[in-house]
Amino acid sequence: MSNAEEPPRKYRTNPPPPPPSLSSLPDEIVVKCLALVPRSYHLSLSWVSKHLRALLRSPELNLHKTSLHVCLEEGEDDDESFHWFTLSETSKTREYGLVSNPTLFPPHKYGSATVALGSKIFFIGGSTEPSTDLWILDTRSGTMTQGPSMSVPREQFDAAVGVIDGKIYVIGGEGFHGVEEEESQVEVFDLKTETWEVAGSEKMRNILRCSASVEGKLYMVDYEETNLYNPRECERERLVHMVSEKLSEGGRKDMLNDTAYIVCVVEDILFAFFRLNGILWFDTKLSVWRRLVGRDGKQLPSFFLHDTAMAENNGRLVVLWDEIEVDNTISKNVESMLVSLDRSGDKICGTIDWSGIVATVPYSFRFLHCLSVSD
Template sequence: MSNSNADEPPENYSTHPPPPPSLSSLPDEIVLRCLALVPRSYDLSLSWVSKHLRALVRSPELNKLRSNLHKKSLYVCLGEKGSDSTVKWLTLRPVEKTYRLVPNPTPFTPPHPLKKGSLTVAVGSKIFFLGGGSREPSSDLWILDTRSGNMTQGPSMSVPRAGRCAAAGVIDGKIYVMGGGEFQGEVKVEVFDPKSETWELAGAENVRNVEGKVYMVEYEKTSVYNPRGSEGEQLVQIVSERLERGGRKEKLKDGVDRVCVVEDVLFAFFQRSGLLWFDTKLNVWRRLVVRGDGKEMFIFHADAVVEYDGKLAVLYMWGESEVDGVVTKSVRCKLVSVHRGGDRMCGTIDWSGVVGTVPDSFDFLHCLAVSD
């Protein structure tokens, strides 16, 4: 005999299936390990999900996990003045409680000279050299594999570009190249896909990826390019040649030398004003403040600025010394942790010191953080 209650659903049974488990139901330790595998470019979107997730995204524990999972090496290329062929590749390495520039573990043998002022960008373990030197337009693309040390030539761009006036940024693994050429009317943006090794024109132009957009920083002008924006709203010039001082906005009267992005924040080194960060809400350049006392942080020396394991690395050459008739310069480095404190950006110098010495005739050519 069959049970008449066998086919009846239990009490409080819902015809809808139970909701799938969410990250909020997991311990923080597991959530942090999941977040460590997500690229930093998604941090802003994740912080909008909930206050709890926002706190985890900004936590020092997540930065520590990411630094252990995603190791990066800081490659520095130095070149002799007046020579495009004499170059040295060095790597910044931790040595006990300090840092040193050491010979690159994999010898690089580029088959073509790396010109001063040429445009470079890193994607994964590869370095891409785009266009020509400071004032020599070229459509060339060269690709350096830092793991093997091999340099190969990639497909050419459609527009010859000079590195000094051009700019590049990476969004979703693709390289956007702008400016640096002779144009009639609209400035052309080309996009390179490293996976398929193909170029295509994107539409309209020193650029960096911030909040999913590309920023171009020029003398007395900053523009923003949104590759996901609607037609006619992709390239917008914004009033950003101003520095906020004591509640006032004063016009910046000097040019920009170096640009980089750390923790989704745009940093630039200006020739007279020093290191500044760009407030995308107020469209003004601002100084870092020292954590704790709130005083402004002044950094007035930089030959290179780059993101290195979630920190801002500032490198510069300083002083001269003569030993046995040989004149050398010291290469110094500051590693700065940056984090938001309300509407301000706070900075802490975690380490500062001399990382090496070079002949007086050498200058910085390139400085990039590359995934191992």
């Protein structure tokens, strides 16, 4: 006779089967699934588990390798010399170093505004004087060709440059002076037709600015503010002065009275190196700058008063800076750190995978360009 407390068979229910999980699949199947996920989601996925993070950084998902090209300049005006290097990893010791790049670059084009697209570097405008020139370097063949001229002469430090939908956008740099806003023509270079076209005009301040393209918009970072240019007319949004003077940290918002020296984009996230605050990333949802912290919650090392360069390389943030010894005015070391990035909620955390000296150069050398190009 059955137990009186046992429910009738018709009322018995089996527990539901566990939901399917990627961890139950072979790694090669998981990698194929991850290959279909846009790279902009990789930071969030990397926090699911250590195993998934390792798969996201596997060679199978990083077929489009990039090389980091660094240009150091020496001297001023007519006495300038320029030296190009490539960041290289040794296969045996897993160390990194700057290797001299033998490519012959036209000297008068070094100081132009630059942007990398694929395996090519585009030198736009002039260095110390406005110019309409466009030069294109193919880093695979080492050949430099002159492209069609812009309609407006522009110079390096006042021009904002970015790539949106496979086209190069250029704003500002006409050479007018003063802090008041003046009209600046927006020019677009179509790589398919190899032609320039004017895409309207925007009011710009003629000041030193850093620029990069994120999420189909051109971001321009200058003192105390961050502006964006949106080329999509259907959104009816062109140049927007965002509330980017605020630095969000732990729920507190502080005034960010600081100047950005350099910017770069890694996994569709905008990073900038500020004079006082070090490395920050831009939260496009809240329009605030946030600190890049380690997994312990502490901010990554900053390099105040140092000459610094920064770029993306194979999905990691690469930072280079010079380390000067007090009594040595002949040479200096160039140091670097390679940082892997992970997203956790509303934070982005950085893990230093490697750091060390990558070169020893003359004391007078300083960073001019740091660009990531496809191999």
